[in-house]
Amino acid sequence: MLYLSSLLSVAIAAQAAVATPIKARTAYEIKEIHEVPRKWSSQGRAPSDHMLHMQIGLKQGKFDELERHLYEVSDPDHPRYGQYLAVEDIHDLVAPSEESLDLVHEWLLTNGVDKFNYSPAKDWINIYIDVESAERLLDTEYSVYEHEDGSQLVRTSEWSLPKHLHDLIDTIQPTNSFMRTKPKSADWIQFGDKWTPPGYKPPSNETIAKVCNIASVTLECFNTLYGTLGYKQKVPEFNSIAFNNYLNNTPIRPDIFEFLKLYNPAAAPEAFTFKSVEIAGGPAAQFTPLTPFEAANGASEEAVLDAETILGMTFPIPVTSYSTGGSPPFVVDINTPTDTNEPYLTWATYISGQKTIPHVISSSYGDDEQTVPKSYAERVCREFAQIGARGTTLFVSSGDDGAGAADASGCVSNIDNSTIFLPAFPASCPYVTTVGAVQEFEPQVAAFREPGLGLDGKNHSSYYASGSGFSNYFPRPNFQDVVVPAYVKALDGKHKGLYNPNGRAYPDVSAQGLYFAFFWNGTLSDISGTSASCPLMSSVAALVNDALIASGKPTLGFLNPWLYSKGYKGFTDITGGNTTSCGTDGFPVTKGWDPVTGFGTPDFPEILSLLDCR
C-alpha cells in the first residue's frame, strides 16, 4: 500500500454505504479485446498471488465540456484566450456521476474489494488486488507475457464487466495494455559515433559556421539557429519548466554540473539545487556519479540529456524534474509486488492533484500506439487535455523510428500481420504538441541516420529517423483541418493503405536532434534523438513564456490551436531530408507542414512578434 499512499495526494479509503445485493446485477460481457502485440509471447498463467495495482477509469462526467473549455482558452481568436482553468474547475468537469460511483462501489464490494481510493477528481479508482481476485472481478485469465528483449508483464488480452457497468467504466489497467514507456533514445544512443550525413556541407554563413559543429552541437549553436542568443530573461521567478523521467531514469547531478560548467557556467551551481519530485517511488535526482554497473546499463541518459538541455537553455527559470516509478519492464516475482502500470497515468494523476504546475513540461517517452488498447490511450490522452486546460504546454517527442521502423519487417499490424506504418503514442494524442527532429544547419533537414559503420570504425546497428505519422486511434483534430488534408492530397495516393489519412498527424514542430554535446558518466560525448529535440523545443517555449509573462499576457498553454492558426509563421519551414522507413522512402518532407518536421523549427524573435511581446 505504500505505493498507493504516495501516489495520491487525496487518498480516501472509501467504504461506500450502499445496499449490497449478493450477486452481480447483470451478467458479464466482454468489455474489451486487444491483440497481444507481436514480440510478446505467453509464458503461462500468472501466479495467483501476484499483486496488481489496478486502476479503474470511470467515465468522466463532462469531458466534452472540458474539451470545449480547452479549445476556447487555447484559441487566440476567442475572447477567453488565456483564461486557463483552475484545478478545482477541472475536477468538477471530469468527476463521474454519483450514480456511477455507487454502482461501481457496489460491484467492488460484492466481489470482496473493500479497500480503494480515488484520484483527486474521483475519475480513477485504485485498488490493490491479487491475480486470482482480479480474474474473478473481470472474468478473465492473466498470463505472464515475455517480450523478445526478456522483459515481462502480467496481462490478459480480453476482460469483461457486468453489462450494466459497460458505459460507466472506460478502461481498467493493467489488463490488455502492453505499452512500455521507453525513452525515445534508448535504442540508438551512441558514443563517439560520428556517422556523417552524406553530402554534408558545413554552413557558409560565418556566424553559424563558427558555432555549429555537426559532430557536437552545442547550446550556442541552438541559440544562434533559433534566435534565443543573448535573450535577457525578465521574470524568471514567475516562470517554470519541468521534464519527466520514467523507467528509473533520474538526473545525475555531477554530470549535469560538468556539462553546464562547459556550456553555461552561470547555470552550473543549479545542477545541484534544481527541484526533484519523486512520484510513486521514482528515484530522486542523484548527487553521486553513476556507478560502473549503472553506466554499463546506460542508466539515466535520457534524464541527463533533458536536464542538461533545459538548464543550459533556460537558466535561471526554476526547473522541476519528475521521476515517476512503478514502471515496466520488470521480472515477475510473486514475492515482490511490483507495479506494472504505465507510469504516464501515475504521473498524470499526481499532476492533477497539484494546485500549480509548471508552464512547460517536456516528455521524451513513448511506445507504438498499437501496444496500447484504444480505450486506455483515449483516457491517458484526456489526462493530457486537462493539463492543457490549466495553461501548461506539454511537449512529447515524436519517436526515432520514422514511420514505424527501419524496414518492413518492423512495421507489422497487430491485427492481421499486414505491413503498415506504426504510429507512436502519446505522440499521436491531439492534446499534446509533438516534436520531431532535424539535423544539419544550412539548411536544417529531417533527422536521419543510417545504420552501419560509423567513422569510429564501429558497426552501429541502430537506425534513426524523426518519428512521423498518422494515428490509427485519434481522428484528425479540427486544428489540422487545413494543412493535413492538403498534405494528404499532395501525396496523391502514395503509401495508400499504410497509414490512416483521417488520423491525428504528427509531429507539430521540430528542433535539432543529432549529436547533441552531452556529458554523461564523467565523459563528454554526443547523443541524438527526438529525445533531444523535445527538451530543446520546450526550452524555447519557456523563454517565450518569459516574454509573455513580462508583457502581462497569459503563457502559451496548449499550443496547437495557436500554432495551426497563426503560430506556424514563427517557425522555419523544413523542406528536405531522408525519411526512409518501413521499407519505403517514408513521408516526403515538403514545403509547409509535413508529418516529419511539422511546421519546422522555432524562430524566437518571430514568435515574440507574432505574440506581440517583443
Ligand SMILES: *[C@@H]1O[C@H](CO)[C@@H](O)[C@H](O)[C@H]1NC(C)=O
Ligand atoms: C547568418 O546567420 C545568422 C544567425 O542565424 C543571421 O542572423 C544572419 O543574418 C545570417 N547571415 C546571412 C548573410 O545570411
Ligand SMILES: *[C@@H]1O[C@H](CO)[C@@H](O)[C@H](O)[C@H]1NC(C)=O
Ligand atoms: C563509465 O565511466 C567509468 C569510469 O570512467 C568507465 O570505466 C566506464 O567504462 C564508463 N562506462 C561507460 C558505459 O561509458
Ligand SMILES: *[C@@H]1O[C@H](CO)[C@@H](O)[C@H](O)[C@H]1NC(C)=O
Ligand atoms: C501473425 O503472425 C504470427 C507469427 O509471426 C502468428 O503466430 C499469428 O497467428 C499471425 N496472426 C494472424 C492474424 O495471421
Ligand SMILES: *[C@@H]1O[C@H](CO)[C@@H](O)[C@H](O)[C@H]1NC(C)=O
Ligand atoms: C536514404 O537512406 C537510405 C537508407 O540508408 C539510403 O539507401 C538512401 O540512399 C538515402 N537516400 C538519399 C536520397 O540520401
Ligand SMILES: *[C@@H]1O[C@H](CO)[C@@H](O)[C@H](O)[C@H]1NC(C)=O
Ligand atoms: C553490421 O551489423 C549488422 C547487424 O547488426 C550486420 O548485418 C552487418 O553485416 C554488419 N556490418 C559489418 C560491416 O560488420
